Amino acid sequence: MSDAHGTRTPVVLDCDTGVDDACAILLAALHPRLDLRAVTCVAGNASLADVVRNTLTVLQTAARPDVPVGVGARAPLLEKPFEARHVHGADGMGDLRMPPSRLSPDPRHAVELLRDVIDAGAEEGNRVTLVPTAPQTNVALLARTYPESFARLGRVLFMGGGARVSNATAAAEFNVFHDPEAAAIVLDACAEHDVPVGMYGLDVFYVPTVTRRDVARLRAVGSPVASLASGLVEFACDRFRSEEATIGDAGAVAMLLRPEAVGTQRLPVRVELAGTWTRGRTIVDLRDWSGDMAHDPHGLAATQVDVALTVDGPALADEWLRTVGGFA
Numbered sequence: 001m002s003d004a005h006g007t008r009t010p011v012v013l014d015c016d017t018g019v020d021d022a023c024a025i026l027l028a029a030l031h032p033r034l035d036l037r038a039v040t041c042v043a044g045n046a047s048l049a050d051v052v053r054n055t056l057t058v059l060q061t062a063a064r065p066d067v068p069v070g071v072g073a074r075a076p077l078l079e080k081p082f083e084a085r086h087v088h089g090a091d092g093m094g095d096l097r098m099p100p101s102r103l104s105p106d107p108r109h110a111v112e113l114l115r116d117v118i119d120a121g122a123e124e125g126n127r128v129t130l131v132p133t134a135p136q137t138n139v140a141l142l143a144r145t146y147p148e149s150f151a152r153l154g155r156v157l158f159m160g161g162g163a164r165v166s167n168a169t170a171a172a173e174f175n176v177f178h179d180p181e182a183a184a185i186v187l188d189a190c191a192e193h194d195v196p197v198g199m200y201g202l203d204v205f206y207v208p209t210v211t212r213r214d215v216a217r218l219r220a221v222g223s224p225v226a227s228l229a230s231g232l233v234e235f236a237c238d239r240f241r242s243e244e245a246t247i248g249d250a251g252a253v254a255m256l257l258r259p260e261a262v263g264t265q266r267l268p269v270r271v272e273l274a275g276t277w278t279r280g281r282t283i284v285d286l287r288d289w290s291g292d293m294a295h296d297p298h299g300l301a302a303t304q305v306d307v308a309l310t311v312d313g314p315a316l317a318d319e320w321l322r323t324v325g326g327f328a
């Protein structure tokens, strides 16, 4: 979205490019009200090498060779990698057999690229919005390595967690489950540096969907972007034997464009690090009576997060579809 002066919003994505991360990159790269400054890569849905390859393929398809791609962490801070190829395919991005990209990653490590892009945004008076759609290993390393740059972020809006919904386990969402320590470090850093933080979690993640009919519409467009988008959605529909598929991570980017379409509440949020069956759960404190909280031996979580709890799914899905299809 643009600010009051109509300037485009600088955004950076941190991805584990996967099918829905690819959808998110397309939206961020092509929407006129967003200024995609960089995409950084982290292991998650697939190996780091696959994530980097997939990210470069998407940016080449979007004709955005100007967007630098940073290579980041190849494993979580503590956990072993825990891939999701059963969801995203053998190559991590829908097995679309796309030709390899001619693009190369930026020579800087992802953490240094994040530092430089954040500092540049702050110096020009237009602070960057960071949208992690993956395990937050890179973002945690940024917070620990260059805290002064982390503090210059305009906002963090992460896809991850859930107040009432999980997927990776009965308790946790995949991105946070993959690297719980990283998610906890990032929440702490947002509180420490007063960086506003939003959570686009599973409570809304599955709601914005596109259909096989949309796949046909995109295919009829015939552009490289529309063809990639149609292939991603068709893969997701086939994978889940459904007539529709969530735009997933792209919903977090669409939320930047249509904030009025997402109902949020500012709530204390912690990450469970110790529980045998609950490790990686985002503990969203939904209590509404101060008496309970006043007697809580745990005290309130340090970080207040704008948690997305409701969403106008068609509004966000439409923003994505119109952008990738070039529809009016």
Ligand code: RIB
Pocket: 016, 018, 019, 020, 021, 044, 045, 084, 133, 134, 135, 159, 167, 173, 174, 175, 248, 249
């Ligand atoms: O739980 C959903 C998240 O995990 C999405 O970001 C998806 O791409 C996977 O990384």
Ligand code: CA
Pocket: 015, 016, 017, 018, 020, 021, 045, 133, 134, 249
């Ligand atoms: Ca992702």
